[in-house]
Amino acid sequence: MKNFIKGLWREHPIFRQLLGMCPTLAVTTSALNGLSMGLAVVFVLFFSSLVVSTIKRIIPHQVRIAVYTVIIATFVTIVDIFLKAQFPDISKALGPYIPLIIVNCIILGRCEAFASKHNISSSLSDALGMGLGFTWGLFLLGSIRELFGAGTILAGTAFKIEVMPSAYNPLIVMILPAGAFLVLGLLVAIMNRIEQ
Amino acid sequence: MKETIKITSVLTVVCMLCAFFLSFVYDKAQIKIKENKKKDIEDAISKLMPEASAEKIEIDNEQIYRLSNKKNGLLAYAFIASGQGYQGKIKMLVVVDSSFKKLEGIEVLESIETPGLGAKIQEKRFKNQFNGLDVSSPIEYVQGSPDKDNQIVAITGATVSSRAVTNILNKKIEELKKIMEIKL
Numbered sequence: 001m002k003n004f005i006k007g008l009w010r011e012h013p014i015f016r017q018l019l020g021m022c023p024t025l026a027v028t029t030s031a032l033n034g035l036s037m038g039l040a041v042v043f044v045l046f047f048s049s050l051v052v053s054t055i056k057r058i059i060p061h062q063v064r065i066a067v068y069t070v071i072i073a074t075f076v077t078i079v080d081i082f083l084k085a086q087f088p089d090i091s092k093a094l095g096p097y098i099p100l101i102i103v104n105c106i107i108l109g110r111c112e113a114f115a116s117k118h119n120i121s122s123s124l125s126d127a128l129g130m131g132l133g134f135t136w137g138l139f140l141l142g143s144i145r146e147l148f149g150a151g152t153i154l155a156g157t158a159f160k161i162e163v164m165p166s167a168y169n170p171l172i173v174m175i176l177p178a179g180a181f182l183v184l185g186l187l188v189a190i191m192n193r194i195e196q
Numbered sequence: 197m198k199e200t201i202k203i204t205s206v207l208t209v210v211c212m213l214c215a216f217f218l219s220f221v222y223d224k225a226q227i228k229i230k231e232n233k234k235k236d237i238e239d240a241i242s243k244l245m246p247e248a249s250a251e252k253i254e255i256d257n258e259q260i261y262r263l264s265n266k267k268n269g270l271l272a273y274a275f276i277a278s279g280q281g282y283q284g285k286i287k288m289l290v291v292v293d294s295s296f297k298k299l300e301g302i303e304v305l306e307s308i309e310t311p312g313l314g315a316k317i318q319e320k321r322f323k324n325q326f327n328g329l330d331v332s333s334p335i336e337y338v339q340g341s342p343d344k345d346n347q348i349v350a351i352t353g354a355t356v357s358s359r360a361v362t363n364i365l366n367k368k369i370e371e372l373k374k375i376m377e378i379k380l
Contacts, residue, residue: 067206071210
């Protein structure tokens with residue numbers, strides 16, 4: 001339980017550890033993109049941790065990173081193929097960022113720092129905590145950017161809400177890269193303030 | 197020596213298991229992915245020319261769709277044109293009349309242009325300019341208002357994306373004109 005909670009807040013991968021900045025900044029142009037990216041990471045993190053934690057004793061120390069990378073790459077490719085087959089629109093929107101999960105340092109980091117040293121159940125709760133922490137971070141970032149940059153929330157789903165009045169002129173900078181840095185900076189500042 | 201054998205065998209086994217697993221998943225999903233791609237193209241064709249039925253033909257390794265209906269016979273050709281945009285690939289479905297002189301319209305299938313600027317190539321205001329556009333000479337893009345039949349208005353602030361679209365279209369139309377002249 002302790003392992004699960006820490007990823008959600010105290011050791012939050014985005015706001016506390018500042019890991020995985022590439023997808024964090026690049027794909028959070030809308031709430032849906034952030035959410036899908038987050039869930040893809042949860043899947044990969046969960047199964048990679050499961051496999052790494054299971055076979056940790058038989059992996060030779062010298063090639064452990066290579067083995068982790070192969071395992072992670074396998075699950076990432078599965079996610080990529082699955083999205084292409086079942087959710088082609090999300091797959092197009094996330095583009096090259098799904099294959100790039102392979103080099104997302106959260107996953108390799110958790111495999112190396114946690115799953116390879118702990119038993120299966122604590123590794124799984126660690127993976128779920130970190131993954132869901134990452135997901136809510138991306139979802140929040142995506143929602144804020146979409147709200148100001150497009151005036152909607154959850155566009156592209158059945159739950160689309162037109163928050164801003166139709167006269168609202170979208171702040172395009174919010175869905176451009178600069179907006180990602182601005183919102184991320186503000187959120188990290190807020191988190192730091194709360195922690196003090 | 198013993199160490200080397202252990203390292204090599206563990207890596208080999210892990211890679212083989214992963215490859216086996218992946219090929220299994222890929223095999224299952226492949227059919228669905230192909231269907232999705234086909235459906236994208238069919239949807240775009242029926243948007244641009246709802247009254248026609250499409251038939252795929254292959255000439256010189258180029259995939260072309262013959263659009264026809266029973267009443268009027270051959271109406272138009274459809275084909276895929278893709279190339280480099282501002283940030284990544286732009287892939288479009290293009291419908292051109294049977295004499296390759298006039299565009300019927302374009303649909304953007306894939307693009308990752310800048311949101312709010314280049315992404316406007318997907319909007320009706322930009323796309324509809326291509327309906328009925330003269331392509332007997334290369335398409336040109338202008339700022340302001342067009343005064344010729346082969347001109348379109350570029351998107352303000354996204355000249356690169358507008359230029360990319362025109363260049364991709366011109367290049368592909370030129371190529372196909374050559375092929376079609378020989379074959380037809």
